[in-house]
Amino acid sequence: MVATLEEAQLLQEEARQFQQDFLAAREAIGRVIVGQGRVIDAALIAVFAGGNLLLEGVPGLGKTELVKALSRVLDLDFRRIQFTPDLMPADIIGTNIMSSDDHGRYQFEFRKGPIFTQLLLADEINRASPKTQSALLETMQEGSVTTGGVIHQLKQPFFVLATQNPLEQEGTYPLPEAQLDRFMFKVVVPFLNRAELNDVVSRTILKSPVDLSKLLDSDQILQFRKTLEKVVVTDAVRDYAVRLVLSTHPDSEFAPERVKQFVKWGASPRAAQALIRAGRVRALADGRPHVAFEDIRSFANEVLQHRVLLNYDGQAESLNLGELVQECVRSLPETA
Structure with a gap:
C-alpha cells in the first residue's frame, strides 16, 4: 500500500511537471502563431503522443511557421518537402547510388532523403501521386524506412505534419484511407478574424520577429x-472510447440514426487508440494523472472525422463529418 501511494505521488508530480512544460511550450508557440490555439494544442498533443497531424486549410495561415516554431521550442530537427506531381518516392526516402572508394572499387551507397529528420512538413501532400504518398506509410506507422532490403530506424521522436488545400483540387490526388488512418488528428484550420489578422500584420510587418528559445528536447x-x-x-x-468509435459504424447498436442512414464505413481501431492517447496527454496537460470522459470527447472531431466514409446519399447531401461526429458524442451515454 505504501509503494502504491508513493507511485501515485510520483505520478502526480510528473503530471505537474508535464503540465508546466506543456503550457510553457503552448505559450511560446502562441507568440508566433496567432489565433490558432486548437491547432497548436493538436500539434503538441500529437508530438507527445507519438502521432501525426494533417492540417487542412488555405495557404498563408501559418502552417509552416507552426512546424518551425515546434522545432525551435522542442529542439527537434526540421525539414520540409513540397509535394508536387513529379515528386518520386526516392526524393523523399533517399536512393542507392554507385560510388568508388580510394582504391577505385565500386560500391552502392545509400544517400538519405529529407524524411530522415524529426519534424517533417509534408506540404500539400495531396499534390503528389499515390505512389509517392505511399512512401510515408511505413515511416508514419513504424518510424522506419526500408530500402534495398535494409531497415533504417529514424531518430525519435518523429512527427509528420502534412497539409492540404481544400480549395484548389485540380491536379490533386485524394489521400487513400490507409494513409488518412495513420494521421492521429485531422484539423481544419479556420481563417483569422479581424482582430487576429490585425495581430498577424502587426507582428510580422510592424514589429521585430519573435525569437523562440528551446524549452524541451528529444530525451x-x-x-x-x-x-x-x-x-x-x-x-x-476505455469502454466509452470504444463505444464512441463503434457509434460511427452504421451497423452498430450505438450508431445514431443519421450515421445509419448516411455512413458507409466507420472509424478504425486506430481511432480508439488515438482517443486514449490524446486523452492521456490532455489529462496530464491539465495536471491530472487519470483520463476523464471529457478528455475522450475533447478531440473526437479531430480523431474521427477523417476516418469516417460517407455513402452515396451522404455525399449527395454534402454532410459535414464534424457535425456527424458530434451527433455521435451527444447521443452516447458515458456508461452502458
Missing part, C-alpha cells in the same frame, strides 16, 4: 511518453 519528450503510459485509464473510460 524529455521520450521521457514524457513513458509517463503517458502510466496515466490511469479506467475500464469505463
Whole structure:
C-alpha cells in the first residue's frame, strides 16, 4: 500500500511537471502563431503522443511557421518537402547510388532523403501521386524506412505534419484511407478574424520577429511518453472510447440514426487508440494523472472525422463529418 501511494505521488508530480512544460511550450508557440490555439494544442498533443497531424486549410495561415516554431521550442530537427506531381518516392526516402572508394572499387551507397529528420512538413501532400504518398506509410506507422532490403530506424521522436488545400483540387490526388488512418488528428484550420489578422500584420510587418528559445528536447519528450503510459485509464473510460468509435459504424447498436442512414464505413481501431492517447496527454496537460470522459470527447472531431466514409446519399447531401461526429458524442451515454 505504501509503494502504491508513493507511485501515485510520483505520478502526480510528473503530471505537474508535464503540465508546466506543456503550457510553457503552448505559450511560446502562441507568440508566433496567432489565433490558432486548437491547432497548436493538436500539434503538441500529437508530438507527445507519438502521432501525426494533417492540417487542412488555405495557404498563408501559418502552417509552416507552426512546424518551425515546434522545432525551435522542442529542439527537434526540421525539414520540409513540397509535394508536387513529379515528386518520386526516392526524393523523399533517399536512393542507392554507385560510388568508388580510394582504391577505385565500386560500391552502392545509400544517400538519405529529407524524411530522415524529426519534424517533417509534408506540404500539400495531396499534390503528389499515390505512389509517392505511399512512401510515408511505413515511416508514419513504424518510424522506419526500408530500402534495398535494409531497415533504417529514424531518430525519435518523429512527427509528420502534412497539409492540404481544400480549395484548389485540380491536379490533386485524394489521400487513400490507409494513409488518412495513420494521421492521429485531422484539423481544419479556420481563417483569422479581424482582430487576429490585425495581430498577424502587426507582428510580422510592424514589429521585430519573435525569437523562440528551446524549452524541451528529444530525451524529455521520450521521457514524457513513458509517463503517458502510466496515466490511469479506467475500464469505463476505455469502454466509452470504444463505444464512441463503434457509434460511427452504421451497423452498430450505438450508431445514431443519421450515421445509419448516411455512413458507409466507420472509424478504425486506430481511432480508439488515438482517443486514449490524446486523452492521456490532455489529462496530464491539465495536471491530472487519470483520463476523464471529457478528455475522450475533447478531440473526437479531430480523431474521427477523417476516418469516417460517407455513402452515396451522404455525399449527395454534402454532410459535414464534424457535425456527424458530434451527433455521435451527444447521443452516447458515458456508461452502458
